[in-house]
Amino acid sequence: MINTHTFLAKLIHWTFIPLYAYGIFKQVDDLSQLEDPSLLNFEILFATVFLVIVLLRYFYMKDTPTLLGAHDELPKGHLFIAKMVHRLVYFSLIMLPTTGLLIAGLVSLETGGVEIAISIHEFSADLSYVVIALHVGATFYSRFKGEGLWNAMVPIWKETEKNNSNLVSKLEVIEKKVYKEIEDKFIKE
Ligand code: HEM
Numbered sequence: 001m002i003n004t005h006t007f008l009a010k011l012i013h014w015t016f017i018p019l020y021a022y023g024i025f026k027q028v029d030d031l032s033q034l035e036d037p038s039l040l041n042f043e044i045l046f047a048t049v050f051l052v053i054v055l056l057r058y059f060y061m062k063d064t065p066t067l068l069g070a071h072d073e074l075p076k077g078h079l080f081i082a083k084m085v086h087r088l089v090y091f092s093l094i095m096l097p098t099t100g101l102l103i104a105g106l107v108s109l110e111t112g113g114v115e116i117a118i119s120i121h122e123f124s125a126d127l128s129y130v131v132i133a134l135h136v137g138a139t140f141y142s143r144f145k146g147e148g149l150w151n152a153m154v155p156i157w158k159e160t161e162k163n164n165s166n167l168v169s170k171l172e173v174i175e176k177k178v179y180k181e182i183e184d185k186f187i188k189e
C-alpha cells in the first residue's frame with residue numbers, strides 16, 4: 001500500500017504556503033488603492049497565477065486517497081470530515097482570487113455591486129483562515145495520536161509510534177461516537 005504523498009504533492013503543499021501568506025499579507029487595504037493602474041494590474045496578475053496554481057493542484061490531487069498515511073483503516077466518518085475540510089480549503093482558495101478578479105472587473109467597468117463583491121471576498125478570506133486552522137489543528141492532533149498521516153506529508157519531526165496512552169484511548173471513544181453519528185446521518189451504504 002502506498003503510504004506517503006508523492007514528492008510533487010509535498011512540493012506543491014509546502015511551496016503553496018508562502019504564496020498564500022503573501023496573498024493574505026499584501027492584501028488591498030481599501031478600494032481607492034485600485035485607482036492606481038499598476039497596482040490593479042499586479043493584483044489581476046497575482047490573482048490569476050494564484051487561481052491557476054490552486055486549480056492545477058486540485059486536479060493533480062483529486063484522485064489521491066485522503067489520509068493515505070494512516071497505519072490502520074480509518075472510519076468512514078473520519079474520512080468524510082477530512083474530505084469536507086480539504087474541499088472547503090479548496091473552495092475558499094478558489095473563491096479568494098475569483099472574487100478578487102470580480103472586484104477588478106467591476107472597478108474597471110465602473111458598474112455597481114463592488115461592495116457585494118468585496119463582502120464575498122472578505123468572507124472567502126475569513127473562511128480560508130477557519131478551515132486552514134482546522135486542517136492544521138487536526139494534523140497536530142493526529143501527530144499526537146501517532147496515526148501516520150503526519151509522516152505522509154510533513155518532512156520534519158517524524159512520528160515514531162502510535163500513542164497508546166489512556167488519554168488517547170478516551171479521546172478515541174469520543175471520536176468513534178462522532179464518526180458513528182456522521183456515518184448514520186450523511187453516509188449511505
Ligand atoms: C496554507 C496552509 C495550508 C493549506 C492551504 C493546506 C492544504 C492542504 C490540502 C488541500 C491538503 C489535501 C491534499 C492536497 O490536496 O494537497 C493537505 C494535506 C495535508 N496537510 Fe496541509 N495545508 C496547509 C498547511 C499545513 C500545515 C501547516 C500542516 C502541518 C503542520 C499540514 C499538514 C498536512 C498533512 C499531514 C496533509 C496530508 C493529509 C492527507 O493525507 O490527506 N498542512 N493540506
Ligand code: HEM
Pocket residue numbers: 023024027028029030031034040043044046047050051096097099100101103104118121122123125126
Ligand atoms: C489571490 C488573490 C487575493 C488574495 C489572497 C486576497 C486577499 C485579501 C484579504 C485577506 C483581504 C482582507 C479581507 C478581510 O478583511 O477579511 C482582501 C481585501 C480586499 N481585496 Fe483582495 N485578495 C486577492 C485578490 C484581489 C484582487 C485581484 C482584487 C482587486 C483587484 C482585490 C481587492 C480587494 C479589496 C478591494 C479588498 C477590500 C479592502 C477593504 O477593506 O475595503 N483582492 N483581499
